[in-house]
Amino acid sequence: MTTRAVCAALDATDSLAPLREEFNLNEGEIYLDGNSLGPVSHSAVSRVNDVMNRQWAKDLVRGWNDDSWMALPTQLGDRIAPLIGAMPGEVVVADTLTILLAKLIGGALELRPDRRVVLTDVANFHSDLYIVDAVASRATRPLTVRAIDRGALAEELSDDVALVMLTQVDYRTGEMLDLSGITTLVHDAGALMLWDFAHSTGAVPLDVEGANVDFAAGCGYKYLNGGPGAPAFAYVRRTWQGVLKNPLPGWLGHARPFDFELTYDPAAGVQAFVTSSPSIIALESLSGALDVFERTSMKELRAKSLALTDLFIDLVESRVPGVFDVVTPREHERRGSQVALRHVEAYGVVQAMIERGVVGDFRAPDICRFGFTPLYLRYVDVFDAVEILAQVMNSEAFLDERFTTRKPVT
Numbered sequence: 001m002t003t004r005a006v007c008a009a010l011d012a013t014d015s016l017a018p019l020r021e022e023f024n025l026n027e028g029e030i031y032l033d034g035n036s037l038g039p040v041s042h043s044a045v046s047r048v049n050d051v052m053n054r055q056w057a058k059d060l061v062r063g064w065n066d067d068s069w070m071a072l073p074t075q076l077g078d079r080i081a082p083l084i085g086a087m088p089g090e091v092v093v094a095d096t097l098t099i100l101l102a103k104l105i106g107g108a109l110e111l112r113p114d115r116r117v118v119l120t121d122v123a124n125f126h127s128d129l130y131i132v133d134a135v136a137s138r139a140t141r142p143l144t145v146r147a148i149d150r151g152a153l154a155e156e157l158s159d160d161v162a163l164v165m166l167t168q169v170d171y172r173t174g175e176m177l178d179l180s181g182i183t184t185l186v187h188d189a190g191a192l193m194l195w196d197f198a199h200s201t202g203a204v205p206l207d208v209e210g211a212n213v214d215f216a217a218g219c220g221y222k223y224l225n226g227g228p229g230a231p232a233f234a235y236v237r238r239t240w241q242g243v244l245k246n247p248l249p250g251w252l253g254h255a256r257p258f259d260f261e262l263t264y265d266p267a268a269g270v271q272a273f274v275t276s277s278p279s280i281i282a283l284e285s286l287s288g289a290l291d292v293f294e295r296t297s298m299k300e301l302r303a304k305s306l307a308l309t310d311l312f313i314d315l316v317e318s319r320v321p322g323v324f325d326v327v328t329p330r331e332h333e334r335r336g337s338q339v340a341l342r343h344v345e346a347y348g349v350v351q352a353m354i355e356r357g358v359v360g361d362f363r364a365p366d367i368c369r370f371g372f373t374p375l376y377l378r379y380v381d382v383f384d385a386v387e388i389l390a391q392v393m394n395s396e397a398f399l400d401e402r403f404t405t406r407k408p409v410t
């Protein structure tokens with residue numbers, strides 16, 4: 001079993017270790033929930049302070065011109081692009097993930113007018129399932145949404161499938177799907193591919209260009225650390241720009257918003273996917289968060305992420321053998337940046353750990369979920385977290401009756 005001294009030695013030679021200083025972390029706490037809400041960075045704070053105290057306070061409405069507020073959705077998109085393997089001009093930051101999925105689904109369905117089926121994953125995030133059903137039911141032709149077992153995708157594909165929408169890293173199990181293989185399979189059936197990158201962006205290297213992805217969207221508040229409710233981003237492959245229509249057009253996606261024309265004429269490029277006024281404070285927070293990513297690469301982050309999750313799985317299996325079902329795949333090519341442990345008392349386990357300073361989360365019905373973010377986590381944090389997990393399990397602290405009632409957010 002790996003000792004704490006070995007972990008400390010790994011930290012001492014870790015080239016990413018200095019990045020931990022960029023974050024405002026609670027002293028003595030081990031934060032394994034950056035896959036739900038990333039922590040605040042000093043850079044995010046300083047950019048938001050600048051908006052509040054200078055840009056907004058002093059520049060007032062002039063900020064739209066003088067501080068280039070209008071350009072932020074595409075400027076930030078260009079900074080997210082390298083994280084997903086996209087080109088400049090293919091990513092825009094706006095809205096929230098569910099809303100961007102609605103826009104992309106609605107637009108995509110019109111590109112395959114002769115096809116009547118949409119495929120998604122029955123294990124997909126519930127919001128994705130709600131929105132795909134809602135958008136499909138309002139399409140200009142009758143459509144059927146099939147939420148399938150994703151393992152059966154090849155058999156379910158046919159020449160009637162217009163669109164396939166999948167989440168690339170499963171929010172519960174942490175399983176990572178084959179971006180390129182699945183996109184090719186879908187294209188071979190003549191359908192379009194839309195990926196949800198909520199648990200992928202900033203967590204695993206992505207190559208939308210190489211995989212020939214049509215459309216994708218992801219969160220700003222998880223691994224990107226943009227802040228609670230941070231705006232999301234959409235990727236529209238450049239070959240679809242000008243072809244894919246935004247079904248929720250608004251003035252700021254117009255080619256000439258300040259001509260106040262009565263007819264909608266979409267702006268060129270991904271700007272057409274902006275509907276409304278950008279939320280400048282939120283965008284500046286995300287902008288600060290992205291500064292940290294510009295000091296490293298997804299290759300470096302991935303190597304450390306795999307080392308951290310490998311270490312966590314090995315330690316769990318040696319410190320509390322046979323107690324949990326490790327549902328996250330062992331194969332690196334099938335693993336995101338989180339580890340999910342199944343246990344019948346999962347909620348109590350997570351709450352007892354939070355009380356002891358290790359923050360993870362619970363996903364119904366029985367998953368303890370731990371996210372590993374190489375930007376600020378140390379190998380010793382992984383070691384200490386498993387020691388606390390062992391204490392919780394050996395003492396049965398998770399059975400405390402305080403944990404029988406679930407809080408609204410789990």
Ligand SMILES: Cc1ncc(COP(=O)(O)O)c(C=O)c1O
Nearest residue numbers: 096097098125127167171196198
């Ligand atoms: C996989 C997945 N898709 C979609 C969403 C919804 O994101 P939003 O609240 O930005 O709409 C989440 C949120 O956690 C998610 O995990």
